[in-house]
Amino acid sequence: MLPETRRLATLRRSFSLLRALRHEQSRPDLFYRPLAEDTASLLDALRADLAGLPLAGASVLDVGGGPGYFADAFAARGAHYVPVEPDVGEMAAAGITVPGSVRGDGRALPFRGGAFDVVYSSNVAEHVADPWAMGDEMLRVTRPGGLTVLSYTVWLGPFGGHETGVWEHYLGGGFARDRYAHRHGHPPKNVFGESLFDVSCAEGLHWARQVEGASLVAAFPRYHPAWAWWLVRVPVLREFLVSNLVVVLRR
Structure with missing residues (x-):
């Protein structure tokens, strides 16, 4: 199952993305550009596996598109890409202009x-007080037969606390x-209880x-x-070990 998607999921890719993570705060371009390329490749593979179609020509909604690093990666694959982001400051943070971007x-x-x-959201659900309401909305705007892809950071994984540390959040989000x-x-960018929440793997699967x-x-x-997907x-x-869960639904 999912042969194209599994082909992408190599140990080399895992290490490459992990190395890029250290730049998230200091050089976000060195983190988000590889992540954008990986995300576009992932959705291209998922659409090929589950719909028998390429990403080219597809309309793609990015829920929580942030400062616009993802637009080029999707354009390179011929997709019609639309990002939606609630924070104007976040949209303008990198000085990238994305035609058709929407505040919402x-x-x-x-x-x-x-x-x-295709409607997807990457690393956003853990920043929303009610992520499943967002998931329901993502499904609503997905066409029948289309794909909804929700990917988020699991709280009890090593990166659940985001920039507050790899162990501190195990003693509580407030402590971290x-x-x-x-x-x-100064407070962290992701403030527990305000812009960072303890979302579990079990909740997303349920x-x-x-x-x-x-x-x-x-x-x-x-x-x-791919050999670790059984987790x-x-x-x-x-x-504790999944770190970031992807759930894929067909409308």
Whole structure:
């Protein structure tokens, strides 16, 4: 199952993305550009595996598109790419202009139902107080037969605390936030309880399995090699080792 998607999921890719992660705060271009290329490749492979179609010619909605690094990667594959982002400052942060970009809330998307062939969100759900309301909206604007792809950071994984550290969040989100502020003299970009929340792997799988009007067709760890995808099937263990969960639904 998913031969093209599995072909991309190599150990070399995992190490490459992990190396890029260290630049997220200091040189975001060195982090987001490789991530954008990887995301476009992933969606291209998923569409080939699940719909028998390339990404070229598809309408793609990026929920939480951020400062625009992803636009070029999708344009290179011939997709019609539309990002939606609630924060104007985030949209302008990198000085990148994306024609057709939209300001809007992922929980109330400003589009008609069934407007897009592929709707995806990468590393956004953990920043939303009610991520499953956003997931429902993503499904609403996906056309019948289209794909909804939700990828997010799992709280109990090593990166759940984001820039606040790799162990501090295990003692509580508030502790991690306050320790970061004490050490750096300012609060973190991702403030626990305000712009960062403890979203579990089990919650995402439960939502994807019971949501009406769509079927769960794949679930796997975003940054793991394919031989480690089995981790998603093991309760408790997956919360600590999956790191980032991808759920794929067909509308």
